[in-house]
Amino acid sequence: MDIEALRHDTPGTANRLHLNNAGAGLLSRGTLRTVTAHLKLEAAIGGYEAADQERERIDAVHEHIARLVGGRADEVALFDNATHAWNAAFYSMEFKPGDRILTGRAEYGSNVLAYLQTARRTGAEVVVVPDDDSGRLDTTALANLIDDRCKLVGVTHVPTSGGLVNPVAEIGRVTRAAGVPFLLDATQSVGQFPVDVAEVGCDMLSATGRKFLRGPRGTGFLWVRTEALGHLEPHVAETASATWDGGRGFTWHDGARRFDTWEVSYANTLGLGAAVQEALDLGIDEIGRRACALGARLRDGLDALPGVSTHDLGTRRCAIVTCKVDGMAAADTATALAAQGINVSVTDPKQTQFDTENRGVHPLVRLSPHYYNTEAEIDRTVQVLAELATTGGRSR
Incomplete structure (x- = not known):
């Protein structure tokens, strides 16, 4: 894939770091x-x-x-x-x-x-x-x-x-x-x-x-x-x-x-x-490989951060990544990311009733990259979450 060409053909990438494709992807x-x-x-x-x-x-x-x-x-x-x-x-x-x-x-x-x-x-x-x-x-x-x-x-x-x-x-x-x-x-x-x-x-x-x-x-x-x-x-x-x-x-x-x-x-x-x-x-196989690889990069980066936990189940995982920052409500974390130009969403316990019955983890921050995101965007997001985990959302 020519990622730069794909991003040029996706106007929203010029304005935001969009990690909310599980909500709505950016139109080409x-x-x-x-x-x-x-x-x-x-x-x-x-x-x-x-x-x-x-x-x-x-x-x-x-x-x-x-x-x-x-x-x-x-x-x-x-x-x-x-x-x-x-x-x-x-x-x-x-x-x-x-x-x-x-x-x-x-x-x-x-x-x-x-x-x-x-x-x-x-x-x-x-x-x-x-x-x-x-x-x-x-x-x-x-x-x-x-x-x-x-x-x-x-x-x-x-x-x-x-x-x-x-x-x-x-x-x-x-x-x-x-x-x-x-x-x-x-x-x-x-x-x-x-x-x-x-x-x-x-x-x-x-x-x-x-x-x-x-x-x-x-x-x-x-x-x-x-x-x-x-x-x-x-x-x-x-x-x-x-x-x-x-x-x-x-x-x-x-x-x-x-x-x-x-x-x-x-x-x-x-x-x-x-x-x-x-x-x-583009090829759905190629799309799948890149999207899931970006999800794995994001999940691995968050797993390495003190004060941040990920909560994705299963032996096979996709591009959707859920996490929690210690001491911060998920909604506050999402708001702090939005202030940095990063689009994410928050899981709703009412939309996942049987999982909520079994796991007391929701709401969580949900991040979902897609193939037009870049590795640099993933790394920046990890850095911002690391700062939030350190400061508890307070500005330095």
Whole structure:
């Protein structure tokens, strides 16, 4: 990678040291041009007319995403965010009293709330699979928990609260052998490193555009394996997802199109397509190697500092790094970093409920570099945190 050229093509790198890619990545000039060009076209000729003119490029976004995750274009549906995409898959499943939903401690907060709501409504049971000694979901325990009552395994690939990478391919082997649907939340993994649905073996996958894919906010997608459609009855029917039969019935559209919504932001859709194409052109393998290497450099640097502790679980870790400075609240640390021009975020115990139950460490400072960050930026961040650990946030 030509890092300097990539940074020149990323305007935000001139203003901030951006280590909040797990929140939202910085847009490239190309993605920004794509979004603004379509908005200008809508203003010039009309929204419907602009969509008609750009229909081929809009439809191609499904193909770009399919290449990214290793599926087919007809298995992709577009959404305005990853949570809506995940909800579309989850709420398409039917549960009854005694059914079990298996998940992990790393599960994202909105997913957990959906599980709890469904359990309250239907009498289904939510079962949290234990972690292994490293903090990953224990696949042996998962296999032992699956029985005739298990109707879904829902797992978050990379949690919002740390650098853990769950063993999703092993989970997929367990679920395929048992014939149980597997819903994967890949919000923090797609765009950060390679995610291949055939290798993982999931039946449904949700992801966002705004994070490591560097797409615009207000974008997300759902991938659904064609063979999994028999398990799913979309919760919402509308003109983009179904066809009226002329009487008092309708038929779902083929493939993942049955999850489509008619009204979308085509400017954002095209922006997402541009961002995905940029990732494909760069090479997602290369992106993953560099992002994770920068994360490891940051984590190793922080581990060497007195008064700073890191809290990432698992045997395989990604670019997300969580830490705590002794004697400083996480929010105060984030504010102090922001004063130095360094963008980070803070983990929220309410967004990682099962992990919070198990570990009393949240909130934590979350730092998440991406491939366009530099080694010098990582080292500067370590230096600033070293000074904060020494002074407790007080200026010298």
